[in-house]
Amino acid sequence: MAYELIASEIDKNKTRFIERLREAVEIPSVSAEAAYRNEVFRMTDWTQANMEKLGIKCRQIENGIEDRPDGSKLRLPPILFGHLGEDKSKKTLLVYGHLDVQPADIHDGWNTEPFKLIEIDGKLFGRGSSDDKGPVIAWLNAIETMQALNIEIPVNIKFVFEGMEESGSTGLDEILEQHKEEFLADVDWTCISDNYWLGKEKPCLTYGLRGLCYYAVEISAPKQDLHSGVYGGTIYEPMNDLVWILSRLTDLKGNILVDGINELVAPLTEDELKLYDQIEFDVEAYKQDVGVKTLTVDDKKKVLMNRWRYPTLSIHGIEGAFHGPGAKTVIPAKVVGKLSIRIVPNMEPEQTDALVVAFLNKLWKERGSPNKFRAIPFHSGRPWVADFNHPHYQAGARALEKVYGVKPDFTREGGSIPVTLTFQNLTGKSVMLLPIGACDDMAHSQNEKINVFNYIEGTKALAAYLLELAHI
Ligand SMILES: [Zn+2]
Known part of the structure; x- marks a missing residue:
């Protein structure tokens, strides 16, 4: 019941949520380029202001000075910590996201101005729309909606938002390590929405990285x-x-x-093999996407295993x-x-x-x-792998099924998101990747976008996930 109310309220606020993403995309928070460094600070302040409107207690943790390859020095953007709810009877979720983006220039082959949010055929084009401003703002939208409906958020939520992810997360590990006994001490689960679905239609939860x-x-x-x-x-x-x-x-x-x-x-387990049976993945489309006629392995499972495990x-x-x-x-x-x-x-x-x-x-x-x-x-x-049978993952899967009407795929990725392992090590608790964007969002590339569908349903998915955490 609560979920249905939330879903319809999110639909009603679609335009406003898109406007919120627009504001964020228009801040060109490119962490790699010195000329844009102030914009990363501006993006951090913008996010903090939006979080504080929801009653999230925020603080910016100073991150020191960066020695640039050209010998110059540049102030690093602070890490933004947030905290919503301090109910000792509730468990605590940690949410991670990043506020910086990859460089983008219209002359690199963008069809639209990269730092404007432009809607074409249900797609919201703009740098950071999917990586990672869309997901970060989806969390805020989800919380705002639950508050507006007076639906209790069943967990305390902590936030770690950084501004240097696209430049190697400089300083983040040290700061997290320093706050291990304080800020991170009572974290029960971590959820990161900073990767993508395996395809364009079906949601997934990601439990491993190489x-x-x-x-x-x-x-x-x-x-x-x-x-x-x-x-x-x-x-x-x-x-x-x-x-x-x-x-x-x-x-x-x-x-x-x-x-x-x-x-x-590590040897392949029976449980793991079963996951691969269910995964929706089209080997022919994959070949077409990369432009080859023959792969080293042809069977769906083997292709995925070679990419992931x-x-x-x-x-x-x-x-x-x-x-x-x-x-x-x-x-x-x-x-x-x-x-x-x-x-x-x-x-x-x-x-x-x-x-x-x-x-x-x-x-x-x-x-x-x-x-x-x-x-x-x-x-x-190091590689990272989580227990996909953990109740945390089951809660995530129930939430996604509620929103999309299908059981999500359990996926791994071939690349790395180093902070995932950091959170797992520092909290000792389950970490889950819950992506909301589609595989063709073109993160880091020209014409990055997030589909309106993915952004809005993704907002619902995060709210549904918060509700499901009550049942672990
Ligand atoms: Zn990212």
């Missing part, structure tokens, strides 16, 4: 680049060594050949190699191959690094080249 280990393979010999017509045939060429090595890391189908890596992967190794580039147009006959003196492995449970970055470096060294020995060789692990991030 981590990443990045490597450089450096090979050098002569003191400078050489002419192949003059020196070719007399020296051991670093590029030949590197290409030989890189070609031995995977087989044709992308299976990783590094000794011991596949043995680290198995490690993959990709070669990204070669620093120092000739890469321009034309036919330069150079022998590069020093080349650095860049590769990464998307890691999954139970691969630990330290273990993975050790295996990869040992394997590269083994190959190098086999190669027998007299050149200089170094295998260097760069940065890494």
Whole structure:
């Protein structure tokens, strides 16, 4: 009953909610560009003002100074903490979102002004409409609606909104760590709405993300680049060594050949396999989207598992190699191959690094080249996986079914959202990703949009989820 009232009230306020999103999109809060940094502060203040109207107690946590790559210094946007309800008899939900956006310029191929919200055919175009201003504002819309109807929100809610997510969440982990015993101490669940549905029609809950280990393979010999017509045939060429090595890391189908890596992967469980049966995913459409006729695996489950629950190794580039147009006959003196492995449970970055470096060294020995060789692990991030049978996920699934009339898919994603793992570690409690946008929202790309349907039904979904939390 409460849900039906909320849903119809949200429908009635559709225009106003779109106007609220419009205000937010018109603040160009690009975190990566110094010229826009003040706009991130403005966006933080705007959000705080909107939260305070709902009685959410807010405070801005100073985040210090950023050292820019060009040597300049820039003040970091504060982290916005919010707190609604302090009823000791209730449990506490933590909501995370981000207020900054990716850069956008109409000359990059946008069909509309990126920092205006333009509605075309039921789609709201504008930078940040889906990533992540739409979801952040949907939370506020949901709370406002419940308050307007005098429907009790059955949990206390805490908010963490940051302004540097698109620039590596600088400073966030430290601040969260500092507030672990205070602000985060009584959190019972965390919900993040900052990813997307697997498709365009069916909602999902996301319970896993892959981590990443990045490597450089450096090979050098002569003191400078050489002419192949003059020196070719007399020296051991670093590029030949590197290409030989890189070609031995995977087989044709992308299976990783590094000794011991596949043995680290958590075995597939029966429960997990069942989830894949139900997932709605069209392999043919996927092929069309990426523009290939053949995939390394053809069956739906295998395609998804390779994207989500198995490690993959990709070669990204070669620093120092000739890469321009034309036919330069150079022998590069020093080349650095860049590769990464998307890691999954139970691969630990330290273990993975050790295996990869040992394997590269083994190959190098086999190669027998007299050149200089170094295998260097760069940065890494751990994978995240949650228990999708947890009551928190069941509550999320009930909420989505109520709104959309279908049971949601349980998905993972192949990429990373590092803060997810931070919240899981700091609170020790269930973290769930509850996306509201569709797979074609073009986050980070030109012509980002959120469908009016996704924004409005998403607002309902978050309200329905708040109601369901009463039953855990
Ligand atoms: Zn985002």
